[in-house]
Amino acid sequence: MPEFVYEALEPATGRRIKDEGYFEGPLELLRWLERRGLILIRYRLKKRYFWEELFAPKVTRVELAEFCRNLAFMIKGGVPLIQALEDLEKTAENKTLAKAIRKLRQNVEEGKPFYESIKEHPKVFYPIVQALTLVGEETGRLDETLYSAAEHLLRVDEIISTTKRALIYPAFILVSMTGALAFWIFFVLPRILTLFQEMKVKLPLATRILIALVSFCTSNWFYFLAVPFGLVVAGLFVWKVPRARFYFEKIILKLPLVGKVRRTSFMAFFFEYTALLLEAGVNLMRTLEIMQESLKNPYMDEIIMTLKNRIEEGFSFFEACEGTGFFSPLELRMVKVGEETGRLVDQLRYLADYYYQRLERLVATLSKMLEPILITVAGLLFLIIVLALIGPIYDMISQIGKF
Template identity: 30%
Template sequence: MAQYFAYKARNLAGDLITGKIEAENRNKAISQLRERRIFVVDIKEAPALDAGIKLDRFFQPKVGGRELAVMCRQFATMVQAGVPLLQTIGIISQQSDNKTLKKTMKNVGSNLEGGKSLTDSVKPYPRVFPDIFTSMIEAGELSGDLEHVLERLAVIFEKEHYMKEKIKSAMTYPAVVLVVAVLAVTALMVFVLPTMTQMLIDMKVPLPVTTTMIIALSDFLRNQWYVVFGLVIALFFGYKAAVKTGRGKKLKDNIVLKLPVVGPLNQKIIVSRFCRSLSTLLRSGVPVLQSLEVVKNIVNNHRVNMSLLDAERSIKEGQSFAKPIQRSRFFPPMVGTMISIGEETGSIDSLLEKVAEFYENEVDDMVARLSSLVEPVLLVGMGLVVGFILVSIMLPIFSLYDNIQ
């Protein structure tokens, strides 16, 4: 059984280097390092790279699209300037503000010093480098066009970051309004209503059905709040567990796509991401079947993956790539038409890029409209809920006033 060994060693230049290596035993680990012209100073057993649950993973900063885009821009510039690969990795590691990326780049540098290729050096870190990064780096190394591949990666990470930030900024204000509304209604039900309802009960005023319902809900929230809290937590973790199953993931994807407003927006986001990613992969020289595998992981939607599996079968049988996309009920006709034209003219990558730009603009427009629509809907909804509560309490008071007169 293979084990991991942590080592300190010196290379041919006499520099002290550290790293980890996988081997069946200590002697074979030393032999493998010697074959790479690395001479061991100290070596000992180390835990597997991904063994166990490491608490620091939960507290490490994530590496987002912005950090990856900046890293790719720096990488491309230094490659173009002729800076050696190992030195480039070291410079990026020193300049990175993200602790996770800094540490990962140091490990990549150690792997390179150990004689691995750049592709094999980044593969052990899928939490930092997504599949599209690894596949395109591999294509860039094989074609000798690493500089342009890195520039394309920077563009795709920048586009992805911009789209996410656009959606976040549009949804921030409505989310804040929703949270404030929920807190306000909860405070009204828990702290204000009990005083008023107790007065009505003491005066033995006949209570309408709506008032009785509001009082019962208020008592439940005050006395059984832990049930509500536990139910929310159970629903959250139950949802997380369900979407990890194949059936749950399929159900979630189908429900999201059928939701009004959100469904069409999600579809356009997926289509733009699909076209942008596939265009970039093909332009970088990644084989079409491998590109489709990478795109499936990027899109991560059951309906799209089924369409792409159909496309893979069609390509393996020597048939058209466009026809399965045209048969799909998910992709708009424009996508299938463009792929069909691209197959005939040999320009699928450039046509897919144009489709991606079109749908990215569509997403921008929809997000702007959705933001302006959600705000008044939430305010009206909040007003209706608060108004219903107040009317339910005021009705018996009015009834009491009429009886007195």
């Protein structure tokens, strides 16, 4: 749908209004303004360039959470929805979000339900926000469900950020060590070792091994570029192909410490999501469907599919979880007690908080464990290099002293 920039006159006050909006054509724009008692002065079609869509800023979870929270506060304070959206559009710093809010406002002004308008922007408003908006409109508690959506988005963003910090830090250290080692092997050591050979210094075994290693590396430098490139291509393949990503996630979950961090992150998200939607009044099957749309993780997708199939067969939520073979005895016990006592949401929230706190402890533990290990490995590598160089350097200095 084309976007128009227009200027209109408000006859009662003589005020000129400049705004933008999406319309099928100039006639629809004119009729839309007439319904609001405005007179069209001028308009133009807003130009669109392909790079604007290509480099359009993505709406982050924090930005979306801020929008939901502010809208919830304004609705609770008695501000009409259209006026609230207009104010939020003016204050939105993210252009993509501002454009989506403008379209929401226009749709609501035309009488379209807020939930239907939200659904038109799936890349901006996540499935959880769509679901809670629908529940809020149907129950008349839109302010409460929007606030719940904001709290959930902030919690999920914290979970994802915490997991990334746990995995990025050791990766950064490893890359830095590899870069330093490559600099020594390809630039520093060849010059030093060539000098030893020219001076005809008697070389110990450790130095001869180092020379052989450096010679092999410098003569096969192409492979040292091809291997990282191949790993990047393989990583992209794994990320794009669902089945390959499924097995990759399965391998990650079996790793000693990283796997525990990954699983804890999954569990914190799963229980947080389920508790929020069930508390809002969404049924269990729809909750699992929305979770599938949000996660987009092949491994978790298969677990959720198993849950849905078993629930459709008549099993309880506890029995469905037990049938996946993924949930621990603690998790199963909590779910079972929740179902039996009618306090399932409370039990799920307890599990979500438990795994969130556990994730924070694991991240702190991971950093404390990996840092000394990586530093020790780096120190040993460079110690071996230094020891292999000390003997020949001492002999070379002795020969120079004789002259």
